[in-house]
Amino acid sequence: MPEPRILVVGPSWVGDMVMAQSLFMTLRQRYPRCRIGVVAPGWSQPILARMDEVGEAIALDVGHGQFGWKTRRTLARRLRGRFDTAIVLPRSWKSALVPFLARIPQRVGFTGEQRYGLLNERRELDRKALDQTVKRFVALGLPRDEAMTGDFPIPRPRLRVDPDNLIELRIRLGLTSRPAIGLMPGAEYGPAKQWPLGHFRELAGRLEAEGFEVRVLGGPKDVGAGETIAMGHAHVHNLCGQTRLADAVDLLADCQQVVTNDSGLMHVAAAVGTRVHALYGSSSPDYTPPLTDSARIHFLGLSCSPCFERTCPLGHTNCLVQLSPQRVLGALLGSPMGALARG
Numbered sequence: 001m002p003e004p005r006i007l008v009v010g011p012s013w014v015g016d017m018v019m020a021q022s023l024f025m026t027l028r029q030r031y032p033r034c035r036i037g038v039v040a041p042g043w044s045q046p047i048l049a050r051m052d053e054v055g056e057a058i059a060l061d062v063g064h065g066q067f068g069w070k071t072r073r074t075l076a077r078r079l080r081g082r083f084d085t086a087i088v089l090p091r092s093w094k095s096a097l098v099p100f101l102a103r104i105p106q107r108v109g110f111t112g113e114q115r116y117g118l119l120n121e122r123r124e125l126d127r128k129a130l131d132q133t134v135k136r137f138v139a140l141g142l143p144r145d146e147a148m149t150g151d152f153p154i155p156r157p158r159l160r161v162d163p164d165n166l167i168e169l170r171i172r173l174g175l176t177s178r179p180a181i182g183l184m185p186g187a188e189y190g191p192a193k194q195w196p197l198g199h200f201r202e203l204a205g206r207l208e209a210e211g212f213e214v215r216v217l218g219g220p221k222d223v224g225a226g227e228t229i230a231m232g233h234a235h236v237h238n239l240c241g242q243t244r245l246a247d248a249v250d251l252l253a254d255c256q257q258v259v260t261n262d263s264g265l266m267h268v269a270a271a272v273g274t275r276v277h278a279l280y281g282s283s284s285p286d287y288t289p290p291l292t293d294s295a296r297i298h299f300l301g302l303s304c305s306p307c308f309e310r311t312c313p314l315g316h317t318n319c320l321v322q323l324s325p326q327r328v329l330g331a332l333l334g335s336p337m338g339a340l341a342r343g
Helices: 014-030 042-048 069-079 094-101 133-139 144-149 163-172 197-209 220-230 245-253 264-271 325-334
Strands: 005-009 035-040 056-059 085-088 106-110 121-123 180-184 213-216 236-238 257-261 275-280 295-299
Touching: 005 014, 005 094, 014 035, 014 042, 014 133, 014 264, 035 042, 042 056, 042 245, 069 094, 085 094, 094 106, 121 144, 133 144, 163 245, 180 197, 180 264, 197 213, 197 220, 197 236, 197 325, 213 220, 220 236, 245 264, 257 264, 257 325, 264 275, 275 325, 295 325
Parallel strands: 005 035, 005 085, 035 056, 085 106, 106 121, 180 213, 180 257, 213 236, 257 275, 275 295
Antiparallel strands: none
């Protein structure tokens, strides 16, 4: 029997791409000799390169809000004859276009945005049975009857770490031998998912006093936030905008614990085995939890949350404001790793 050739149209968010590894792992377990290619935005290639299951990362760079017909058609021509099955994770019409134009024989995805001509195996999404994003991804790699139950194993993502790159990063960034705690203040979705910067800054100062090195990680958009948190602290390093996505994988693996909003870097930290303290406000830990047993969820569960809004509709964001730095610090120091810096 020839090895299956499977093309996955991947998601456009860091956290979702990490969770998609659960699908890749499922495919590899079921079809050990399969070849997996992933079509995804170019930024995701460093993450895909850390997934042993992915044989080929195929960049599709289309500007935000652009249809990109010419780009999609050109890519589809390159892919013709190379894959037997396509699994389309996003539910948009345009996400199913490349497999259709590439004439891939079997094209699987959930029904959405009138994709009737583009997919030839359309599945209805049972939101109750498939109540988590990662379950929906894995379900598309399973036979329809098995997937409908929602009762199937979910492999935990596991990103490969590059120890040589970590050594170079520690030297270049001037990091110390103190035990490290990572802080991730960003969240692309919006401010309703972001713990107040004042809380992050207070926590960073307390952690420094306890003997930790604090690493603030994020992208270029988070540079200002990182500066606010790190200002005036000798052992709090603002690394926002100074590292690539692959660097964040290695730096997070080197941290003992991390404190993070519900964000893409939260899922990266979980996938390298670091203990995660996940802060939830407008989103739900039931829907997008960190996929690790080494996690502590901080969620107040106020009557107004989760609202799933980008900005607080009530204007106060109490679901995060009332989540105190003292509570998070206590959880950090109370963990088995938290005692190491204090001696």
